[in-house]
Amino acid sequence: MPVKNEAWILKTTIPQLIKFADEILCLDGGSTDGTVDYLKSQGVFVKNQTEKKTNFSAWRLEALEWGRERGGTHFIWLDADEAFTTNFLVNKDGKKNFRNRLSDMKPGEKLAMQWLCLWKSPYVYRDDMSVWSNLYKDFIIRDDGKVTFDNTLIHEGRTPGPNFDSEGKLLWKKISLEEGGVLHFQFVPFERFQIKQAYQRAREHSMKTASPRRINNKYSQTLDVPNVQTKSIPKEWLAGINGLDSISLATDSYYIDSIREFFKEKGILYFEPIQLWQVPELKKIFISEIGREPHIKTYPAFVVASKKIYDAIKAKLRNMIR
Numbered sequence: 001m002p003v004k005n006e007a008w009i010l011k012t013t014i015p016q017l018i019k020f021a022d023e024i025l026c027l028d029g030g031s032t033d034g035t036v037d038y039l040k041s042q043g044v045f046v047k048n049q050t051e052k053k054t055n056f057s058a059w060r061l062e063a064l065e066w067g068r069e070r071g072g073t074h075f076i077w078l079d080a081d082e083a084f085t086t087n088f089l090v091n092k093d094g095k096k097n098f099r100n101r102l103s104d105m106k107p108g109e110k111l112a113m114q115w116l117c118l119w120k121s122p123y124v125y126r127d128d129m130s131v132w133s134n135l136y137k138d139f140i141i142r143d144d145g146k147v148t149f150d151n152t153l154i155h156e157g158r159t160p161g162p163n164f165d166s167e168g169k170l171l172w173k174k175i176s177l178e179e180g181g182v183l184h185f186q187f188v189p190f191e192r193f194q195i196k197q198a199y200q201r202a203r204e205h206s207m208k209t210a211s212p213r214r215i216n217n218k219y220s221q222t223l224d225v226p227n228v229q230t231k232s233i234p235k236e237w238l239a240g241i242n243g244l245d246s247i248s249l250a251t252d253s254y255y256i257d258s259i260r261e262f263f264k265e266k267g268i269l270y271f272e273p274i275q276l277w278q279v280p281e282l283k284k285i286f287i288s289e290i291g292r293e294p295h296i297k298t299y300p301a302f303v304v305a306s307k308k309i310y311d312a313i314k315a316k317l318r319n320m321i322r
Helices: 007-018 035-041 056-069 097-104 190-207 212-222 244-249 254-266 280-290 307-321
Strands: 025-028 045-048 074-076 082-084 110-117 124-126 135-142 172-174 181-184 230-232
Touching: 007 035, 007 082, 007 244, 025 035, 025 056, 035 045, 097 135, 110 124, 135 172, 190 212, 190 254, 190 280, 254 280
Parallel strands: 025 045, 110 172, 110 181
Antiparallel strands: 074 135, 082 181, 110 135, 124 230
């Protein structure tokens, strides 16, 4: 697990992960909020990341090599704000669901689970036609000693190695929600989430990965939208998970401070076209420095509200491909 200033959520996710993993290895990118002290207090192995650039694939590659040195055979790749549902540990019959799944995996094979985006509450997840619904991600791999991470500046792969074999066959094994899923807590403290997404936009613009319009459009899905549909998490999936009620109160100055550094480096006007100014604190900084409000360009999130329309579009696209 790569970490940096994740103290806001670790007291919830680490005790849950300890139930599954033989060892937890955390590569720290320079935390200043007590992250390292807490991890060490829980018996987690921590060392500083040696790659100082903001190249997240390099972080993951370093963690993979460290895991191999420790003798790992199966690697779980969760972020700090993620946790397995409790039903993944033991099923309704009291059998060790998780361990049985690992023993069935072949070298190089990946286990994919549904990624449950908890929405403004730790007790409900998005369940609509948005990009935050019905998502599967690869979280576990049985190592073959050969797979690696591609050198990618942003949006690196979750697990090392390809997701398809030479014949185009998906290397994932998908499991149903009834067997287990992954809780994603990022959206629970929603104001903090909006600040983090502003940081991601500013970071990409600083790196010149795309035009401002493309960056804004890509991240428009992270904005708040009306008519969000959610579904309740069964109580047994959350059994034994700590601190759920306090997550929505989490705040973090790290991302604001990082965005200020971008402003110092490039000048705040360089970032005016980027959709940052819906965050009140950033808007105040702009007004204070420039003496006027920023010219905000908004790109609202596209949401397919009707499943009927969604299915019709999907069917038409499938026919076109044929």
